Amino acid sequence: MVQLDDLDRAILKLLKQDARLTISELAERLNRPESTIHFRIKKLIEKGVIDRYTIILGEPLKPKSVVAVYIETEIPVIEDFLEKYINHITKTLSMLPNVLAVARSGRNGIIALIGGETEEQIEKFVDDTIRTLPSLRKVEVFPFTNIVKGEDVIGFLVDV
Amino acid sequence: MVQLDDLDRAILKLLKQDARLTISELAERLNRPESTIHFRIKKLIEKGVIDRYTIILGEPLKPKSVVAVYIETEIPVIEDFLEKYINHITKTLSMLPNVLAVARSGRNGIIALIGGETEEQIEKFVDDTIRTLPSLRKVEVFPFTNIVKGEDVIGFLVDV
The missing domain is CATH 1.10.10.10 (Winged helix-like DNA-binding domain superfamily/Winged helix DNA-binding domain)
Incomplete structure (x- = not known):
């Protein structure tokens, strides 16, 4: 401690x-x-209290719009398949530069933070890339209209 | 540009x-x-490409568990009340040290990132502090089971 x-x-x-x-x-x-x-x-x-030093990127590199997306897959009969499928989706999303962050949520959920020029452009990305995935039970989109606390998080997460 | x-x-x-x-x-x-x-x-x-320099905090200060919570209020007849009520909730949440980030989502939604020692402790916080708020239409809790991309974000957001 x-x-x-x-x-x-x-x-x-x-x-x-x-x-x-x-x-x-x-x-x-x-x-x-x-x-x-x-x-x-x-x-x-x-002691590891300071993990490392970094920079926060500014407006010119930050996406104008950000949404959080929650993805939930069906639970298949074969448990081993679920694990592989969720890993496949998280890895694919993680490789995309407009996907700022990806986390697994519970057994069959994924949360992703997605940036874009406009909310419409992100909606299109979600429709084309996420909603077309097979065996999804639910896709929920939560726009970030205004960050009240932690507003630098986008400049921290954005890829160069 | x-x-x-x-x-x-x-x-x-x-x-x-x-x-x-x-x-x-x-x-x-x-x-x-x-x-x-x-x-x-x-x-x-x-040019503002580098906004600022900062530190990321390490394991000793990071909450063991993190969840995202989506809160949606009822839309009242008086629009002006909605605005004040949402502002009140976001401000109150922002002041709490275990609330790592808060964003408004659309007209009547709020997303918050909440940390704690265990998922159960956070669930209790959500039950006691959030679900008891009046005029909520929906409270959804998404645990962060494993961050796959952007894993430093918690060490970035955590308060000292």
Whole structure:
């Protein structure tokens, strides 16, 4: 169990906002010696609290429209087939650059986050590529009209 | 319209994997002069292609379980009330640390990503906090059994 104190949390919050902040900038903002900040970040990385540093991509690369799609397959008699079929769909979807994220949901469900220029274009993709798959029980489409919390998630997920 | 060439894309891919790579490390990996890499990154930031630098949090801070919840309200006679009610729910959910992301979906829908220690704990939260809200037409829960693409998204979204 990893214990974090207020200083750890303050460092993490600042790095989440801007991971380019230097040790000396963090030291100044948090009113602590550079050596302390350096040591804390080293520990946070060692303990796996900080997994890695990355960039968030901006508007020019972000799809204008995003929808979440829930796909549920029929449950066939042969269980082994279900597993292979679900894996096949998730792998195929994962390879597509406009599919931002894919997760399995329960035994026979898949959730995908799909981007596009317009909602109509995504609807067409869903109709052509997903609804045509055999043995589906349900396909539900949930448009992301406005992201209220976690709004950077699209810029985080988008492929280059 | 922003035009990116192969070098821009190669830089972005490397920075997405590890944003701590220095100009000289990037120059060496991509076999280009440091001045070129420096100039390209400057331009990518200026054009907003790189929005910002951040950290992804690791296992110790990530919830063990995550579900997506879709909430749909009744459409009342007074349209203005709907807007206020949906805003109220999204704001309330956004303030909770176990709610990783919230988006409005269409006119009367909300999608939320909720984390917890176990699926049962999240189900209890959904029962106690969401299903008790008045005037809901539908609450659907989709567990994230296994993230196949975009697996870092939880470490990106989690609050400190």
